[in-house]
Amino acid sequence: MIVPVGAVGSLAGGLQPGAAQGLAQGSPAAQAEGLAQGAPAAGQATAAQALEPGAQASNGAEAVGGGSGGFGGALTEAISSLEGSQLSASSAAQGLATGTVKDPESAVVTVEDAQLTMDLASQLRTKATEAVQNIFQTQV
């Protein structure tokens, strides 16, 4: 349980402007590498890059890498992992329905994995949106 708690802590740290930059730089990329199974699709990569300016603004001069570290990289990896897990879940369900999968347990595991990864990704998206909204609502 150390791993997910550490990931969440680091990502939350990365979301807070000016706070815990050290946390945000190191571990999320390593955590997300474990998550990732496939190459990021073009549309997802641009979605993550679109978020990066906000992250850079919140972190001041600190650079946030695209795929090497920081929140943007972690998000890209998490989204590509989400894509892979969703694909394998749908193929597992299809295989179970058509009788090509003789192992119902692995199909269940795949679907559960996809669901949890989806939950994680959706929570990260919510957090990122909140952070961007906060920045946009800054009074000048």
Place this chain on the structure above:
Amino acid sequence: MGLFDAIGIAGSGLTAQRVRMDVTAENLANADTTKAANGQPYQRQEVVLRETGSQGFNGALAQASQAEQPGGVQVAQIVADATPDQQVYDPGNPEADAKGYVKLPNVSTVTEMTDLISEQQSYQSDVTAMQTAKTMFSATLEVLK
């Protein structure tokens, strides 16, 4: 170790226990089979389980690199029980030999039933482990809300 490895590991346990259950069902179904594929009485089958990644190239690589691999269990092989066949005196049986003895499989129904209980318990504990892991991950995600 990845995020959701516990679920995959518990899933490998589910698969292994299901194979054990299949083999036990096979043994029970053939408890009175006097002619198996080789013409001899059926021989009781037994499942040998092995830790995933403990052997072969991946195991050697994991040991050499000291990497923490997601574990689990897998079926190494299904072997025949070498216990001698049962000899039952039944002169009326068409399978009986000159002295009236019939060779029956070395399957003991009592052993198979106790195996069945053990398999059921193991399967249940794997399911519980999987559910607990899922609950823990979900609780962690709740922190983000």
